[in-house]
Amino acid sequence: MGLLIDGQWHDTWYDTKSSGGKFERKASSFRNWVTKDGSAGPSGKGGFKAEANRYHLYVSLACPWAHRAIIYRKLKGLEDMISMSVVNAYMAENGWTFEPGDGVVADPIHNAEFMHQVYTAADPSYTGRVTVPVLWDKHTNTIVSNESSEIIRMFNQAFDEVGAKPLDLYPQALRAQIDELNEFIYPNINNGVYRAGFATTQDAYDDAVQDVFNALDTLEQRLSNQRYLTGNQITEADWRLFTTLVRFDAVYVGHFKCNLRRIVDYPNVWGYLKDLYQINGIGETVAMQYIKTHYYASHDTINPTRVIPAGPVIDFNEPHGRG
Numbered sequence: 001m002g003l004l005i006d007g008q009w010h011d012t013w014y015d016t017k018s019s020g021g022k023f024e025r026k027a028s029s030f031r032n033w034v035t036k037d038g039s040a041g042p043s044g045k046g047g048f049k050a051e052a053n054r055y056h057l058y059v060s061l062a063c064p065w066a067h068r069a070i071i072y073r074k075l076k077g078l079e080d081m082i083s084m085s086v087v088n089a090y091m092a093e094n095g096w097t098f099e100p101g102d103g104v105v106a107d108p109i110h111n112a113e114f115m116h117q118v119y120t121a122a123d124p125s126y127t128g129r130v131t132v133p134v135l136w137d138k139h140t141n142t143i144v145s146n147e148s149s150e151i152i153r154m155f156n157q158a159f160d161e162v163g164a165k166p167l168d169l170y171p172q173a174l175r176a177q178i179d180e181l182n183e184f185i186y187p188n189i190n191n192g193v194y195r196a197g198f199a200t201t202q203d204a205y206d207d208a209v210q211d212v213f214n215a216l217d218t219l220e221q222r223l224s225n226q227r228y229l230t231g232n233q234i235t236e237a238d239w240r241l242f243t244t245l246v247r248f249d250a251v252y253v254g255h256f257k258c259n260l261r262r263i264v265d266y267p268n269v270w271g272y273l274k275d276l277y278q279i280n281g282i283g284e285t286v287a288m289q290y291i292k293t294h295y296y297a298s299h300d301t302i303n304p305t306r307v308i309p310a311g312p313v314i315d316f317n318e319p320h321g322r323g
């Protein structure tokens with residue numbers, strides 16, 4: 001685990017000293033948008049037109065943010081037009097690598113050994129963390145975006161006229177509601193589990209874990225009278241929640257100490273999770289052994305022995321009863 005400073009790799013763990021033991025996630029740096037006509041999007045510069053076989057996605061199968069992009073690539077039928085590389089599950093002194101291993105798909109563009117080489121290929125003096133997902137442009141040889149919330153919005157509509165499936169997960173009429181849900185779910189759940197797991201003081205952990213479970217309690221209530229977060233239609237808000245929920249019992253309960261309750265203890269949230277998991281193609285995006293290996297083996301400040309637990313036994317394919 002480390003970061004780039006002026007294009008040079010430094011092996012350092014997250015600094016929580018300067019924030020009183022709290023984990024604070026840094027903002028992403030590459031914020032351009034692929035658009036239908038190549039005009040600039042809400043941020044960054046223009047020049048990234050939606051075209052088949054122009055873009056390449058770098059992911060880790062463990063990362064909940066990268067998982068969003070993987071899900072969208074599948075649901076929108078973009079697998080044939082946006083190629084994808086997968087880093088090794090194990091992230092250590094060199095950060096993400098392409099060392100051969102389970103699930104790894106090598107980098108066909110740079111033939112990179114390390115993910116940080118992809119960043120310095122885009123910007124030789126880059127300073128910042130080397131995160132996934134990354135959307136790479138093969139034409140202009142640079143990173144379009146390393147912000148998953150924006151990559152999924154691009155996937156949702158930019159490629160519709162070049163052959164993507166006609167599915168809108170951010171429909172106009174529900175945008176305000178989706179944005180509001182994201183603003184609640186991101187800090188309390190998606191990033192909440194990380195705030196709990198990476199906390200280095202009791203107080204920081206206590207606050208984070210309370211936020212996680214208060215939010216899950218709220219969602220349990222919400223899902224008691226509607227099938228999905230905004231009603232009877234699956235939206236972006238559901239997929240953003242899904243990637244955290246599907247890792248929760250296997251990783252966040254043990255490794256991140258989010259153990260007041262498990263997802264299987266919430267009847268509505270558990271049924272909802274299975275419902276989403278069973279949607280065509282989604283189950284195959286969930287690489288549970290890879291996910292467990294990443295978290296338990298990579299974070300040696302939390303699990304220095306790197307021993308990966310055997311359980312829990314979870315069957316996401318049992319009947320969800322939500323229909």
Ligand SMILES: N[C@@H](CCC(=O)N[C@@H](CS)C(=O)NCC(=O)O)C(=O)O
Binds near residue numbers: 027062129146149
């Ligand atoms: N805001 C980014 C966050 C991505 C992120 O933090 N990814 C993690 C993996 S789950 C990562 O690559 N971390 C490496 C690091 O921080 O050094 C996004 O949503 O795309």
